[in-house]
């Protein structure tokens with residue numbers, strides 16, 4: 001028995017195969033195995049929760065800002081994040097700081 005991947009949408013483990021498709025009985029999502037890994041990258045916060053565009057997160061550690069003496073303090077709330085590919089995978093605007101990029105591993109979803 002080969003193990004089927006969990007549903008990429010709801011993480012259900014009760015997925016089953018139907019020809020070339022995988023189907024999730026819980027949310028009805030259908031997909032072709034293999035395409036998910038090459039498609040949208042996953043963005044996870046410090047706790048492993050998936051992040052999405054528009055989420056609000058807080059910073060979990062003091063972050064020094066490159067090219068300035070400012071420090072983004074732990075607990076800073078960041079609203080309406082935008083996920084981008086790359087090392088710093090969160091595009092956001094923070095009051096008092098302006099537009100910047102953060103790493104998803106240094107934030108947590110609230």
Ligand SMILES: [Zn+2]
Nearest residue numbers: 007010024027
């Ligand atoms: Zn599902």
